[in-house]
Amino acid sequence: MPKTQDSFHTKHDLTPEFAYAVFQLLTQVDSQGITPNDLLTIAQQLGSPLAKRSNLTKILRGMEELELVQRRRELVSLSAIGQALAASVGSYERGFLSAIHCLYFWTWLWQHNEQIATPSWSYWQVCREIQSAGINGINRDEIVLRIVNNATAQFQCEKVSFSRSSIHGVTIWLEAQTPALIDLKEERIFPQTSQTATSAELLRLNIGALYKYLGGPIPLSEPSLLRLAESLLITIDSWIDSIVDFVSESS
Known part of the structure; x- marks a missing residue:
């Protein structure tokens, strides 16, 4: 039986433009997190590139795979790795x-x-x-x-x-x-x-x-x-x- 843990597909929805836009917004979110829908609403209000998306599901999932984002129930926030990146080279595109x-x-x-x-x-x-x-x-x-x-x-x-x-x-x-x-x-x-x-x-x-x-x-x-x-x-x-x-x- 094949192992269900195996995953090969690299998500093309996680583009550099969208990933950086999500990352920038999440650097402004406290450790309690935010719902993906609220994050998208903020993106739309700010005229972010993410406003092109109907939802952020695939983008956030890709960033979770990279361990940059963590999820607690319905709330997402930067992980410890994401925070470390934001405090270093991730502070610029x-x-x-x-x-x-x-x-x-x-x-x-x-x-x-x-x-x-x-x-x-x-x-x-x-x-x-x-x-x-x-x-x-x-x-x-x-x-x-x-x-x-x-x-x-x-x-x-x-x-x-x-x-x-x-x-x-x-x-x-x-x-x-x-x-x-x-x-x-x-x-x-x-x-x-x-x-x-x-x-x-x-x-x-x-x-x-x-x-x-x-x-x-x-x-x-x-x-x-x-x-x-x-x-x-x-x-x-x-x-x-x-x-x-x-x-x-x-x-």
Whole structure:
């Protein structure tokens, strides 16, 4: 019997625009929380981008999956992680977007539980496929097929709910980075290959995430550098000197 806990779909409803708008509003809500309907009403009164939505169910659920939002009965509020983000890089949009990419990519890896699939696992897999494709790029159908096959083999699932819309749930965050981490050309997705394709801020966040994943100092070994390269969607060859210098300074 397949495990009901497995979840592969990355929600395309949780767009950078909507996620940041919800996050901004929730930073003004006290720890008691607010109902989703009241939150939407406030958004409409303020002319927030969320006013385009008829409800916030899918957006809030996506933010709960990232553990940024907590729910107590009918009330939602920022979680401890959400509050910490609001007090740091989440206080401005670019930092928030970088942090969400980081959370999506690393959360499943941090959990060290290879038996249970989550949307974070799918996000990581999509990034790996794009990064490894290099200058040849890869189309969405190829990614879907590979991830479904990988998921079936790793998690022993009879059915894997993952589609092109799931990939869109990943690429919207990769495109939202400054500079964007991918380049879309017709049906193919390419990783950025320029040495200016990754901001120092995003690099710092992912080095910190890798440090947490390893549980200590980062060895300058191929497995560690490859994992970092996957999180930034860059090739090791193009960035090896810069990465080694940055990791050495950060460690």
